[in-house]
Amino acid sequence: MQNDISGLNDIASILSNLILNTDSYKASHYLQYPPGASAMFSYIESRGGRYDRTLFFGLQMLIKEYLCRPVTPAMIDQAKAFFTGHGEPFNEAGWRYIVERHGGYMPVRIRAVPEGSVVPTHNVLLTVECDDPQVFWLASYLETMLMRVWYPITVATQSWHLRKTIRGYLEKSSDDLTQLPFKLHDFGARGVSSAESAAIGGSAHLVSFMGSDTVLGVVAANHYYNETMAAFSVPAAEHSTITAWGRERETDAYRNMIAQFGKPGAIVSVVSDSYDLFAALEVWGTELKQAVLDSGGTLVVRPDSGDPQTIVLQTLRALETSFGSKVNSKGRRVLNNVRVIQGDGVNPDSIEAILAAMDDAGYATDNIVFGMGGALLQQINRDTQRFAMKCSAIKLGDEWHDVRKDPVTDAGKRSKKGRLTLLRNRHTGEYRTTTLPVAWDDHTVEGDWDEALVTVFDSGKLLVDVAFSDVRARAHAGEG
Template identity: 85%
Template sequence: MQSAQGFNQLASILSNPILNTDSYKASHYLQYPPGVSAMFSYIESRGGRYERTLFFGLQMLLKEYLCRPVTVAMIDEARAFFSAHGEPFNEAGWRHVVEHCGGYLPVRIRAVPEGSVVPTHNVLVTVECDDPQAFWLASYLETMLLRVWYPVTVATQSWYLRKLIRASLLRSSDDLSQLPFKLHDFGARGVSSAESAAIGGAAHLVSFMGSDTVLGVVAANHYYNETMAAFSVPAAEHSTITAWGREREIDAYRNMIERFGKPGAIVSVVSDSYDLFAALDAWGTELKQAVLDSGGTLVIRPDSGDPRTIVLQTLRSLEASFGSVTNSKGRRVLNNVRVIQGDGVNPDSIAAILAAMDEAGFAADNIVFGMGGALLQQINRDTQRFAMKCSAIRIGDAWHDVAKDPVTDHAKRSMKGRLTLLRHRRTGEYRTATLPLAWDEQTAAGEWDDALITVFDSGRLLADLSLADIRSRAHADEMDGSGAVGPSDV
C-alpha cells in the first residue's frame, strides 16, 4: 500500500503545472518592470545539425499538461514546496488563475501546423499572455513548452533519414512502398524515461511506421487520433536463442520458423549468439527448405561487428544460399530473405551501409535498419539549438521590444517584437515577421499567408490534428518526386 501511495504522489507532482518549471521562475514575477500588463515569447531553432526542422509534439504537451485546470490543492502543494525550497511564491497570481480563470491558464499559444518543415532561425511557436495579473505566465511556461525540442529533433532526424533511404530506393529499387518500414524504432530501453519513450517514439512515426517502442505507438494513437500508428513482427532476442543451448541452436531457429513462418509473414531472427557465419551456413543448408516451405520472409539480424562489413558479408552469404533476382535498376534482390541491422545504427552508418550495398550491386530492398540510442537518446536541446525567449512586453497600453544580443556570442541573439511566421503562397518559403505586419516589396501583401495557427487559448485546445494529416504535410514534397537528400545532408 505504501508503494502505491508513493506512486500516486509522484503522479500528482508530475501533473502539477506550477511545479513543472525551473526553481528560479518562481521569483521572476517580482523582477519585471512596474506596470507590465502583457508578455510575448517565442520558440525557435537557432540552427544546428539540420538546416530545417519538422515541427511535431506540441499537441502532446498541451493535451497532457495545459488542458486540465489548476486547483487550490496544486497551489497549496506548490506553496509548501517553494517556501521550503528557498524561493518566493506568487500565491496571489495563481489564486487569480483559479478564481478568475477557472483554473485554466490565460495564455494564447500559436504554432506552425505540426508536420511543417521549416528552415531554422524562424519562429515556430508564440506564447502570449495579456492578463495583467498573470502576464508572467508567458515565461513561466518556458520549461515545459521548450521540451518540444525533443519530439521536434527526433522527428527532424527521422525525416532526414527517410529522405536518405528514399534516395537509395529511387536509385536501386522498384518498390517505394516499403519506405515507411525501412527504419524501425529500437530505442525504448535506451531512453531516460517512459515519457521519453512515448514522446520520442511518437515523433519517429511521423516518417516511419515500424516500431518496437510500444509507448511511442500508444502515444501516437492517443494524442494524434490514430487507430494504429505503427507495426511490428515476431522477432527473436538472444535469450530466446541461447536458452536452447549452443548445441541446439538450430532447433531454436527451426522453432522460430515453425511458430511464426506462414505465407506473407515476416520473421526476424537474431543469428550472432555464437558464430554468425556458422548460423548463416545453417540457414542456407539444413534450414533452407523450412524457410521456403513456410512461404514467409526470413529476416536475419546480425548484431555485432562492424555494421558496414557485416551487412555485406551477410548479404553475400544469403545470396549464395537463396539466390537473387535482378530488378529494373540493375540491382540484386534476395529471394525469401532479408537483413535487419540493429547494431551500431546511426545516420552516418546508415549512409555508409546503403552506399556500400549500392556499390556491391545490392538493392536497398534487402535491408531494414533498427535504430536505438541514436534515434531517441543521442540528441539534446543543442542539436538544433532550441530556445524560448521573451520578445515583447506591454507596459500600460504600449508594446515594447525585448531582445538579447550577447557581445560574447552573437549566435545567441534573440528576435524582438510580437512575431509571426509567414509562408509564401506560391513558393512555400517561410519568413519570420513582426506584428503588426508592414508589407513592402520583399513581402507584398496578398502573396504571403500567416503560417501560425492558434492551437491553445485559456485552457482550450483549438487544433486537434491527426497523425495522418501530419504525415501528409511532412512528406508532401515526395508527391512531386522532390525532397531527396544525400549523405552530406545527414
C-alpha cells in the same frame, strides 16, 4: 508558522502539478519585471544545428497533457509548501487569481506552425502570449514545460532526414518505393531515460516511419493524435530465446522460429550472432533452407555485432549464395526469400555508409531494414538543433516594447524582437519570420505571403486537434 509539506510526499500529484513543472528561479520572476508590465510575448525557434530544416511535431501532446487540465487550490497549496521550503518566493495571489478568474486554466494564447510542417531553422515555430495584466508573467513561466517540444521536434526532424536518405537509395536501386515507411524501425525504448521519453520520442519517429518496437511511442501517437494504429511490428527473436536452447541446439531454436511464425506472407526476424554468425548463415542456407522456402514467409536475419558496414555485406553475400537473387530494373540484386535487419551501431552516418556500400556492391536497398536505438531517441539534446525560447516583447501600460537578447560574446545567441509571426509564400512555399502588424488577426496576409502560424490553444481550450495521418501527409507532401 511552518508550512505543511505532507502533500509533497505524493510524487504522482507533484509530477502532474503544472505550477511545479518549471525551473526554480521562475518562481521569483514575477517580482523582477518592470513596473506597469501588463502583457508578455515569447517565441520558440531552432537557431540552427545539425539539420537546416526542422519538422514541427509534439506540441499537441504537451498541450493535452499539461494545459488542458486546470490548476486547483490543492496544487497551489502543494506548490506553496514546496517553494517556501525550497527557498523561493511564491506568487500565491497570482495562482489563486488564475483559479478564481480563469477556472484554473492558463490565460495564454499559443500559436504554432501546423504539426508536420518542415521549416528552415532560424524561424519562429511557436509563440506564447499572455495579455492578462494580473498574470502576464505566465508567457515566460511556462517556458520550461513548452521548451520540451525540442525533443519530439528533434527526433521527428532526424527521422525525416533519414527517410530522405533512405528514399534516395530506394529510388536509385529499387523498383518498390512502398517499402519506405518500414525501412527504419524504432529499437529505442530501452535506451531512453524514461517511459515518457519513449512515448514522446517514439511517436515523433512515426511521423516518417511505420515500424516500431517502442510500444509506448505507438500508444502515444494513437492517443494524442487520434490514430487507430500508428505503427506495426513482427515476431522477432532476441538472444535469450536463442541461447535458452543451448549452443548445441541453436539450429532447433531457429527451426522453432520458422515453425511458430513462418506463414505465407509473414515476416520472421531472427537474431543469428549468439555464437558464430557465419556458422548460423551456413545453417540457414543448408539445413533450414527448405523450411524457410516451404513457410512462404520472409526470413529476416539480424547480425548484431561486428563492424556494421562489413557485417551487412558479408551477411548479404552469404544469404545470396544460398537463396539466390533476382536483378531488378535498376540493375541491382534483390535476394530471394530473405532479408537483413541491421540493429547494431545504427546512426545517421552508418545508415548512409551501409547503403552506399550495398549500392557499390550491386545490392538493392530492398535487402535491408534498419533498427535504430540509442541514436534515434537518446543521442540528441536541446543543442542538436539549438532550441531556445525567448521573450521578444513586453507591454508596459498600453504600449508594446521590443525585447531582445544580444550578447557581445556570442552573436549566435542573439534573439528576435517584437511580437512575431511566421509567413509562408503561397507560390514558392518559402517561410519568413516577421513582426505582427498593429492591426492583426489570424488571417492577416501580406502580398503573396499567408500566415503560417495558427492559434492552437487559448485560455484552456485546445483549438486544433490534428490527426496523425494529417501530420504525416504534411511532412511528406513534397515526395514524388
